[in-house]
Amino acid sequence: IFNRGSLTEEDWEDIEALLLQADVGVVATQRMIADLRERSKKETDPEAVVQTLHAELVAILGDGDRSLARNEGGLTIWLVTGVNGTGKTTTIGKLAGRLAREGKSVVLAAADTFRAAADAQLETWASRSGAEVVKHAAGADPAAVAFDGVRAAKARGSDFLIVDTAGRLHTKTSLMEELAKIRRVVEREAGPPHEVLLVLDATTGQNGIAQARAFTEAAGVTGIALTKLDGTAKGGIVIACQQELGLPVKLVGLGEGIEDLAPFDPHAFVDALLD
Amino acid sequence: TLSERLESAFKRLRGRGKLTEDQVNEALKEVRTALLEADVHLNVVREFISRVRERAVGQEVLKSLSPAQQVVKIVHEELVGILGGSAKPLSFSPKPPTVVMIAGLQGSGKTTAAGKLAGWLKRKGKRPILVACDLQRPAAVQQLVLLGEQVGVPVVTRDGMSPVEVAAAGVEEAIRTNRDVVIVDTAGRLHVDEELMQEAADIKRRINPLETLFVADSMTGQDAATVAAAFLERVDFTGTVLTKLDGDARGGAALSIAHISGRPLKFISDGEKLDAFEPFHPDRLASRILG
Numbered sequence: 001i002f003n004r005g006s007l008t009e010e011d012w013e014d015i016e017a018l019l020l021q022a023d024v025g026v027v028a029t030q031r032m033i034a035d036l037r038e039r040s041k042k043e044t045d046p047e048a049v050v051q052t053l054h055a056e057l058v059a060i061l062g063d064g065d066r067s068l069a070r071n072e073g074g075l076t077i078w079l080v081t082g083v084n085g086t087g088k089t090t091t092i093g094k095l096a097g098r099l100a101r102e103g104k105s106v107v108l109a110a111a112d113t114f115r116a117a118a119d120a121q122l123e124t125w126a127s128r129s130g131a132e133v134v135k136h137a138a139g140a141d142p143a144a145v146a147f148d149g150v151r152a153a154k155a156r157g158s159d160f161l162i163v164d165t166a167g168r169l170h171t172k173t174s175l176m177e178e179l180a181k182i183r184r185v186v187e188r189e190a191g192p193p194h195e196v197l198l199v200l201d202a203t204t205g206q207n208g209i210a211q212a213r214a215f216t217e218a219a220g221v222t223g224i225a226l227t228k229l230d231g232t233a234k235g236g237i238v239i240a241c242q243q244e245l246g247l248p249v250k251l252v253g254l255g256e257g258i259e260d261l262a263p264f265d266p267h268a269f270v271d272a273l274l275d
Numbered sequence: 276t277l278s279e280r281l282e283s284a285f286k287r288l289r290g291r292g293k294l295t296e297d298q299v300n301e302a303l304k305e306v307r308t309a310l311l312e313a314d315v316h317l318n319v320v321r322e323f324i325s326r327v328r329e330r331a332v333g334q335e336v337l338k339s340l341s342p343a344q345q346v347v348k349i350v351h352e353e354l355v356g357i358l359g360g361s362a363k364p365l366s367f368s369p370k371p372p373t374v375v376m377i378a379g380l381q382g383s384g385k386t387t388a389a390g391k392l393a394g395w396l397k398r399k400g401k402r403p404i405l406v407a408c409d410l411q412r413p414a415a416v417q418q419l420v421l422l423g424e425q426v427g428v429p430v431v432t433r434d435g436m437s438p439v440e441v442a443a444a445g446v447e448e449a450i451r452t453n454r455d456v457v458i459v460d461t462a463g464r465l466h467v468d469e470e471l472m473q474e475a476a477d478i479k480r481r482i483n484p485l486e487t488l489f490v491a492d493s494m495t496g497q498d499a500a501t502v503a504a505a506f507l508e509r510v511d512f513t514g515t516v517l518t519k520l521d522g523d524a525r526g527g528a529a530l531s532i533a534h535i536s537g538r539p540l541k542f543i544s545d546g547e548k549l550d551a552f553e554p555f556h557p558d559r560l561a562s563r564i565l566g
């Protein structure tokens with residue numbers, strides 16, 4: 001009579017706990033579990049169910065092109081945005097390092113004119129890779145710095161311009177308008193940025209989706225850089241970012257050194273998530 | 276809001292003056308969802324729910340409240356009880372200076388909080404001094420020096436010394452210049468970075484702070500529980516500072532941290548300006564977490 005070997009309620013709770021504790025979110029988890037239970041009615045092995053879930057998550061994340069968009073034969077412009085403290089400036093430093101290793105010439109625009117020592121921090125990173133820095137005095141208009149960055153990169157025939165912006169909470173209307181203006185100014189001067197990165201901290205909870213939505217609306221985000229994945233946070237919010245907003249993760253930050261940057265690997269990510 | 280969800284959940288459940296088990300179980304399903312959406316850690320949610328269940332079943336419903344409101348009242352009280360907070364967020368040494376050490380993950384807002392705390396203490400008539408012990412992040416020392424200038428508080432910096440030595444030098448300088456509170460800013464570190472966690476423990480052992488403030492980002496998700504447990508074990512903090520509350524994260528991480536560490540929330544930072552800093556009041560955060 002007993003269906004020995006089928007999944008117990010406790011097995012299902014364990015799978016649900018895996019997803020919830022990975023910051024996948026309540027509603028998304030409930031939907032996934034319901035769908036999984038439907039598909040696994042005949043399944044007797046919990047391991048097989050987890051494998052199905054693994055495949056499902058990898059499918060959601062997709063296998064699209066994750067490389068950062070470039071302008072072959074011209075100036076490539078990347079705009080870097082996100083809330084406070086997520087790792088924007090550090091990620092830019094790492095990108096500059098990677099580009100230098102490719103033999104590319106890089107200009108960094110220090111468009112965070114607000115936070116104490118923001119330009120000094122970016123300059124230190126620039127010196128580690130030989131990138132040039134364009135900066136203004138503290139309190140200057142960030143859009144003006146971005147504008148000057150474009151001018152300087154064009155004048156020098158540089159391969160890349162990366163624009164660093166101040167951390168800003170998406171709830172601050174004036175700051176989001178400032179970001180929209182930075183993007184507009186760059187676009188007027190050199191066309192749409194080839195990549196607009198949203199830097200998300202892997203420890204971020206459900207607020208990450210609100211951030212992604214707001215930044216996409218303000219600046220047209222094209223990809224996510226997920227930082228601090230060398231910690232214990234799973235970064236499960238990026239699943240909703242992909243599923244609800246179509247935003248792919250393009251980069252992951254794995255530490256504080258110049259080499260600690262890697263392309264996003266959906267399989268490795270889901271492996272770690274379900275671990 | 277949770278209140279609205281509970282009201283509609285209770286429409287179908289008849290009660291008569293005392294909360295029934297059915298009513299409570301139905302309500303707790305909604306509370307569980309609300310807390311998980313607010314980023315409270317799953318295990319903390321489970322423990323919290325069972326605590327509320329014990330208190331709620333059979334409880335008298337006050338004449339002035341609906342059953343749903345009665346449950347919300349119990350939940351809110353339980354949250355406030357865990358979140359803690361007090362009128363006196365900082366203890367002071369009978370023999371000055373009071374040493375305060377700041378620690379936490381990368382980017383949580385420590386350096387800014389150090390500057391803000393210094394400004395807050397100065398406005399209270401204290402003579403604080405800041406010590407720049409983050410020797411690893413580019414321009415971290417300069418950042419603290421600039422913040423010190425903005426609040427009018429001196430900053431101790433040293434070249435050619437380890438963070439532990441700079442911390443000790445900072446306390447000596449404080450004594451020498453008659454400052455009564457020493458605020459030691461440290462580098463952001465991962466709880467799984469053995470070397471850096473050992474360094475934090477070394478700094479602490481060297482300067483013997485009366486207060487160690489764990490600075491946590493209010494938008495942190497499930498990981499807050501793991502991080503808090505690790506920092507408690509390796510560094511042992513006396514209180515938490517919750518930052519970036521001017522965003523719209525629900526802040527459930529605060530409940531995880533408070534529950535797991537048993538340490539009170541002491542201050543909140545709710546803005547980028549240096550005066551956006553105040554002692555923690557549990558009421559508002561409890562409502563925010565419940566949504």
Ligand SMILES: Nc1nc2c(ncn2[C@@H]2O[C@H](COP(=O)(O)OP(=O)(O)OP(=O)(O)O)[C@@H](O)[C@H]2O)c(=O)[nH]1
Nearest residue numbers: 084085086087088089090167228253254255381382
């Ligand atoms: N462990 C780890 N730390 C990181 C990573 N990326 C950045 N950090 C650290 O996170 C902290 C914040 O980095 P920043 O680059 O200043 O962040 P930001 O987004 O530019 O900050 P604001 O400009 O103030 O908003 C620094 O201590 C970095 O070293 C990462 O991938 N792993």
Ligand SMILES: Nc1nc2c(ncn2[C@@H]2O[C@H](COP(=O)(O)OP(=O)(O)OP(=O)(O)O)[C@@H](O)[C@H]2O)c(=O)[nH]1
Nearest residue numbers: 084085381382383384385386387463519544545546
């Ligand atoms: N909006 C807002 N921003 C804040 C708040 N507290 C800090 N910040 C910002 O968050 C970012 C990180 O702050 P820091 O003080 O550099 O953080 P940290 O913990 O010292 O960073 P590391 O030393 O790299 O670990 C900066 O952009 C700060 O201005 C706050 O309460 N609200």
Ligand SMILES: [Mg+2]
Nearest residue numbers: 088089112167
């Ligand atoms: Mg920055």
Ligand SMILES: [Mg+2]
Nearest residue numbers: 385386409415
């Ligand atoms: Mg700092």
